Amino acid sequence: MRTYTPQPGPGSEFVQEFTRTQRRLYLYILAQVGRPTDAEEILQETNLVVWRKADRFTPGTSFFAWSSRIATYEVLKHRERRGREKLRFHPEFVDAVAKDAAEASEHWEERRRALSVCLGKLRPRDRELVERRYAPGENGKSVAEDLNRPINAVYQSLGRIRRTLLECVNRQLAASASQ
Missing domain, CATH: 1.10.1740 (Rna Polymerase Sigma Factor; Chain: A)
Structure with missing residues (x-):
């Protein structure tokens, strides 16, 4: 064998x-x-x-x-x-x-x-909101319910965070391009 x-x-x-x-x-x-x-x-x-x-x-x-x-x-x-x-x-x-x-x-x-x-x-609170929103099976409504916050407030926060991330990413890319 x-x-x-x-x-x-x-x-x-x-x-x-x-x-x-x-x-x-x-x-x-x-x-x-x-x-x-x-x-x-x-x-x-x-x-x-x-x-x-x-x-x-x-x-x-x-x-x-x-x-x-x-x-x-x-x-x-x-x-x-x-x-x-x-x-x-x-x-x-x-x-x-x-x-x-x-x-x-x-x-x-x-x-x-x-x-x-x-x-x-990101601030820990903002990072947590993003992580919760983009977790599998989650959406703005379910996150708002979990956090006991109005859905509009959650969407406004996410919009602000996305803009912050976009600006940060653009700065990071510009900085790496100039090196």
Whole structure:
């Protein structure tokens, strides 16, 4: 009888980057294929390749750049498999869309990081209100009821907080652009 010997897998830093990049990689793929079901399928194929090639990733470099290159090849393979379809795109067009998707993804990642910093700067009461409002299954009315506050007051507070966050994010982005 053969015994199973587990093989050493990628390190925890790789696993963290892998996990952190999933949503962004999905959106990158979706921008190229347009159909969520295709994007999910391609993401799974990409993940298999990324995992198999984990030893080829250079720590300290951009995990997204590395994995998105793999995703681009998986998108091309997917298109080849679906070559029966009448609509085909020129490879230069596919490259241009991939480049735009990567740039847009990077832009949104910068905004997400800035938003995270700005959320940390909110007063605890304001941060709690935002967290409660955007918790799964919550809405302004349910938060107002939980806090025993008029719904209009909750919406006004959320509007003020959103404006504060937007201004903060814009300042953060401007500061990082000037560095």
